Amino acid sequence: MIWFTWRQFRTPAVVAAGALAALAVVLLVSRGTITDLYASVAACQSDCGNAIDAFLTRFYNSAGGTVYYTTLAIMYAAPPLIGIFWGAPLVARELEAGTHRLAWNQSITRTRWLATKLALVGAATAAATGLLSWAVTAWASRVDSAAADRITPLVFGARGIVPIAYAVFAFTLGVTAGMLVRRTVPAMAATLGVYTALVAAMPLWLRTHLAPATHETPPLDMGNLDALMIDRSGGMAIEPNDVANAWTITNQPITAAGQVFTGPADTTRCGPDMPNGSCAEWVGSLGLRQNVVYHPDSQYWTLQLAETALFLGLAAALAIVSFWWLRRRLS
Amino acid sequence: MTTAGEPVIQAQGLTKRYGRRVALTDCTLDIPPGRVVGLVGPNGAGKTTLLQLAVGMLSPTEGSVTVLGGRPGDGPEQLAKVGFVAQDAPTYANLSVKDHLRFGARTNPGWDQTLADARIAELGLDPSQKAGRLSGGQRAQLALTMAVAKRPELLILDEPVASLDPIARREFLRGLMAHTAEHRSSVILSSHLVSDLERVCDYVIVLTDSRVRVAGDIDELMGSHYRLTGARRDAADLPAGAEAIEHSHTERQSTFIVRSLVPIEDPSLTVEQLTLEDLVLAYLSRSVAAHRPELETAR
Numbered sequence: 001m002i003w004f005t006w007r008q009f010r011t012p013a014v015v016a017a018g019a020l021a022a023l024a025v026v027l028l029v030s031r032g033t034i035t036d037l038y039a040s041v042a043a044c045q046s047d048c049g050n051a052i053d054a055f056l057t058r059f060y061n062s063a064g065g066t067v068y069y070t071t072l073a074i075m076y077a078a079p080p081l082i083g084i085f086w087g088a089p090l091v092a093r094e095l096e097a098g099t100h101r102l103a104w105n106q107s108i109t110r111t112r113w114l115a116t117k118l119a120l121v122g123a124a125t126a127a128a129t130g131l132l133s134w135a136v137t138a139w140a141s142r143v144d145s146a147a148a149d150r151i152t153p154l155v156f157g158a159r160g161i162v163p164i165a166y167a168v169f170a171f172t173l174g175v176t177a178g179m180l181v182r183r184t185v186p187a188m189a190a191t192l193g194v195y196t197a198l199v200a201a202m203p204l205w206l207r208t209h210l211a212p213a214t215h216e217t218p219p220l221d222m223g224n225l226d227a228l229m230i231d232r233s234g235g236m237a238i239e240p241n242d243v244a245n246a247w248t249i250t251n252q253p254i255t256a257a258g259q260v261f262t263g264p265a266d267t268t269r270c271g272p273d274m275p276n277g278s279c280a281e282w283v284g285s286l287g288l289r290q291n292v293v294y295h296p297d298s299q300y301w302t303l304q305l306a307e308t309a310l311f312l313g314l315a316a317a318l319a320i321v322s323f324w325w326l327r328r329r330l331s
Numbered sequence: 332m333t334t335a336g337e338p339v340i341q342a343q344g345l346t347k348r349y350g351r352r353v354a355l356t357d358c359t360l361d362i363p364p365g366r367v368v369g370l371v372g373p374n375g376a377g378k379t380t381l382l383q384l385a386v387g388m389l390s391p392t393e394g395s396v397t398v399l400g401g402r403p404g405d406g407p408e409q410l411a412k413v414g415f416v417a418q419d420a421p422t423y424a425n426l427s428v429k430d431h432l433r434f435g436a437r438t439n440p441g442w443d444q445t446l447a448d449a450r451i452a453e454l455g456l457d458p459s460q461k462a463g464r465l466s467g468g469q470r471a472q473l474a475l476t477m478a479v480a481k482r483p484e485l486l487i488l489d490e491p492v493a494s495l496d497p498i499a500r501r502e503f504l505r506g507l508m509a510h511t512a513e514h515r516s517s518v519i520l521s522s523h524l525v526s527d528l529e530r531v532c533d534y535v536i537v538l539t540d541s542r543v544r545v546a547g548d549i550d551e552l553m554g555s556h557y558r559l560t561g562a563r564r565d566a567a568d569l570p571a572g573a574e575a576i577e578h579s580h581t582e583r584q585s586t587f588i589v590r591s592l593v594p595i596e597d598p599s600l601t602v603e604q605l606t607l608e609d610l611v612l613a614y615l616s617r618s619v620a621a622h623r624p625e626l627e628t629a630r
Binding site: 001003004007008097098099101102104105106107108109110 | 386388404406407408410411413414415417419421422423424426430433434435437438439440441474477478481
């Protein structure tokens, strides 16, 4: 059965290996760009903020920047593609073509038939995405450390071990969907829909609950504002900058009573005719605090491990469902 | 290998329902070993359901079935004892003939590679040919080769010749007969055509509207069914022990097809032997006749 599973999976495996090899070549070639641009940062002894900013600006505008964004897209696309093209057809195509009637009448139980398929193609899924994520994470390590953004949502899902869990989950989801729906194309669509919804829900609502966030209320730092806006009726919106080297969940100015500060603005100090800085000076005199909730970079691995465990757990639950369905309902 | 006298299929009140639709109703069977069994019935009668229950592809809603003394599809040993060719002989379109044989060799402990190779050579199939490029007849032969090379005690074939042209059909059945004669395995094959089964089978099961109408040794059935023709009369007036299966009347004459375990010796009746086709058709039309009044009352 191992040989036969491999025989059926050979072509997709070769395609994936080819794609990985091509990407490896691109990463190896463009690695030089990062090293060259990074030289100024590496040489910097103290007060390196400007050197880092210059490095990042030049990197994002170089060919390396294109590679960077492409790898980001690849990291997000690989797991659902595996779910759609390796997972969904694995059983659905057999049910569609009727070949399960041939396979299930050889001298092996259908449980073993499914177990072999899941184990072999599942292992290939983990290996392929593991290799991919390792290569991309290593390639982008200097950029990530300079930008200090590996814990922010966009980068987090494209680095480390989380992509492996995403892919294993997507694969198992595809297999299970194929079994329930019994048709390849609808199973592919279902896989994409469910996978996208869940992975999008992680940064939006779920990930922050995987580790305790840091909650602080320091005095409002007027020197570190992203925006200060006043509308016609005197309402104000003050947006402090995100916390450095962290994933900022909330960052709002609050009054001493704990309410979010939204004005009203003092029209004698704030307005289009007032001198520059007079409004900021007034806001600074109000004694506002900041309500900050964030995950510091030190929680990166805690979140990576928790999210990996979550998706692997979901994959295991789906595998159990698929075995149960195979024994009870597919008859 | 087959324990002498152990029935190949034993079914007790076997019933399969899909939601409200009944595919097989209260089927009780006891098929002796070493037979070539023909399962006849119109399309949709429940033949595929019965065969899939026997190989464990389906599980019964009610009742039970044992095949060669075991529960169908229950574990590798039971699977090894039964060879199955599903309807339309499914094969992997993008895998070669050789890949299929290798699949069989690696998943069946009793695999007979010599037999498989010999059959493929005899059929003139190119081992490197993809199964998707084979003709319907060649594909059926490949599926049969896989089923026989695992050396099963029982071979179950679901409509194996339905999609074949007359020449391929004759060749397939000839190959099947040669195989069963040589390896003395039991065979069950289904068809909606009696003529397919007439030459190869020695046991017949007639299935219509999800029910088994008659099952038995063909010689015994032929020896106990007659066509009686005589002056017009009712079925009640037939000689004792004769059960009318089918009757038709003209103004002056009545024709019956009857089942009788004793020879009919009534000088007022002409007694004729039946062909297998007559016999099967009589049972098929009886089930239709039995349903007609219901339809009328329903209206």
